[in-house]
Structure formats: structure tokens, C-alpha cells
Amino acid sequence: MSVAKGVAVGMEIGGGQTTVALIDRDGCVRERCVAKTLRSRPAVATLDPYLRAIDTILQHARDQNLEVAGIGVSIPGSVDGPARRPLQVPILPSLNNFPLGDLLENRYHLPIQVHTDVDAAVLGEHRFGAGKTHQRLLFLTVNAVVGASLVIDGQLEYPGRQYVGHVCHVPIASTGPRCSCGKCGCINTLISIEAVKRMVQRALRRGEETTLTQRFLNHETFSHQLLAEEAVRGDSLAQRVYRELARWIVEAITRYLGLFEPNLFILGGGVLYGGDLLLSQIRTLIQDRPKSPLWQMIEVVPACLGSDVALIGSIAPFAFV
Numbered sequence: 001m002s003v004a005k006g007v008a009v010g011m012e013i014g015g016g017q018t019t020v021a022l023i024d025r026d027g028c029v030r031e032r033c034v035a036k037t038l039r040s041r042p043a044v045a046t047l048d049p050y051l052r053a054i055d056t057i058l059q060h061a062r063d064q065n066l067e068v069a070g071i072g073v074s075i076p077g078s079v080d081g082p083a084r085r086p087l088q089v090p091i092l093p094s095l096n097n098f099p100l101g102d103l104l105e106n107r108y109h110l111p112i113q114v115h116t117d118v119d120a121a122v123l124g125e126h127r128f129g130a131g132k133t134h135q136r137l138l139f140l141t142v143n144a145v146v147g148a149s150l151v152i153d154g155q156l157e158y159p160g161r162q163y164v165g166h167v168c169h170v171p172i173a174s175t176g177p178r179c180s181c182g183k184c185g186c187i188n189t190l191i192s193i194e195a196v197k198r199m200v201q202r203a204l205r206r207g208e209e210t211t212l213t214q215r216f217l218n219h220e221t222f223s224h225q226l227l228a229e230e231a232v233r234g235d236s237l238a239q240r241v242y243r244e245l246a247r248w249i250v251e252a253i254t255r256y257l258g259l260f261e262p263n264l265f266i267l268g269g270g271v272l273y274g275g276d277l278l279l280s281q282i283r284t285l286i287q288d289r290p291k292s293p294l295w296q297m298i299e300v301v302p303a304c305l306g307s308d309v310a311l312i313g314s315i316a317p318f319a320f321v
Ligand SMILES: [Zn+2]
Pocket: 168, 169, 179, 180, 181, 182, 183, 186
């Protein structure tokens, strides 16, 4: 008699597309199905392609005699965890307050977990990735907005709402560009992709020479990938932008270190295209800090689950047979 093996279904809702996957107990994606994200539709129409993708993935599980432990969902917004429903989803407002967990449970009769993308990511890194052996993990993801999430002894913690989730206005400096909230030094104005783009724009206005100019003349969109490519080729402006970015990320680490005393700091998001260029700068700046027990115990590492981190992390809460 064959023995059923444990898997779970992960779903990462994204702006361009939504991915549904069959993921095993080691965090490996075994099957994957992608559905287009339809914007400006009512909730039921928005979810329809996702449900069909889940149907397809569950059929794969049945075909392979795999036992499904549950369905985990990663939401790009805020979530009411106990109610398993999205609260605010800026890219898909029709899902705001929609009873997603109840709908999935009634349709599939499986345990359902719904988390924000940042919480899913830190859970994924804790169970399957860089944070497996650490007690106090802080995950900072740097994309269009900055997200932070904290796990202590294997549990998500919400010690201060201002400091976890999408953390646009956490103050990390006393100066810097003015934020939409009216203050200066907010994290989003210093390390988000928009902040980095503005650093480059200011340099271009000053007439600095850079190979980035040719990329913009080619109508390429500004991204961390583009910036990192030019930095690796030796462009001095791109390299300086990474040095400045490293400085602000260390200020963010300083802030979080003082608040929550994490012993592992995981950096994720598009900023990781900066690779060793960025991480070595961050580590050098940390070594230059005055020696204190807090700074001595901190380790800064890149997320190791890559672009699937929230997808894989969405199933991290399930226990497998
Ligand atoms: Zn602000």
C-alpha cells in the first residue's frame, strides 16, 4: 500500500499575476500554476481564476496520492489574521474585508491560513530558509514599499503596529526628503525603490556622468536589476547609490535593533539585486559601529528563498504528516 505524503497549497496574490503551488514539507515547489490578476473587478470575479488554479493544483495532488495539509494565502496588504480575511489590498480593493478564508474553507474543506506577504516571507525564512536556527528574526523587505516582520521563538510578534507590516513612516534619520506624512527621515523616503530612483534623478539633474543615462534613453524602466547591472559594470553613480542605500539600511537596522533585539536580520526584496555590493557595504558599516553586545550578536543575511519567499512561507504554519 502506498503512503500519502504531505504537501500544502500556497497562493501568493500579486499585482501582475497570482501563483498557486503545491509545496512539500521541505519547502520545495512541486507544481505551479499561474493566474492573471484581474484588476477593477468585483471580488468573486477577481478570485475566479485563482480558484480554478487551486482546483488544478489539488487535482495534481490527488493524481500523485499526496495528502494536502491546508491552503495558505499571501496577501499584498493588511490582514485580519484570526478572521482570515484581507483588510486592505491596495492593488485589489474589491478584496478589502472579503471573507476569503471562509470561502476557501467552505469550498475545499481544508485548513486555511491567510497572512500578509511580509509575514508569510518571515515564516518561510524561519521554517525553510535563512532563519531556521535563530530565535529572534527580523525580516526587512525593500521594494516599492518597505515591509518588516518579526518572529520570536517561532511565532509572529506584533509588538508595535507602527514597526511591523508595511512600515512606510518608521523614522530612521533626522534629515532626508520630506515624506507624504509631513516629516523627514521616514524609512520609505530613504530606502524604497522610489527613494533610490530619486537619488539617481538628483544626480542626473546635477549633470553627473553615468551609464544609466543610456539605459533611460533606451526607454528601460528604472529597477534594482538595472541599477545593479550598471554598478557591476563599474558605473560610479550606481555604486555610490548602493553605498548610500547601505547607509540608510544600517540606520533602519539600528532602529530595529534598539526596539526588538533580533539576532538575525534578513534582508529581502528587489534590493537584493545589489548582491555582495550592497551586503558587503552593510557589513562594513556595522563593523564600524561602536562595539556593544547588541551589535556583536546581530547577523545580516539575504533571504534565501528568493522570489518565492512569500509563496513558500504561506504554507509554513501547517504541520505535515
Ligand atoms: Zn512619513
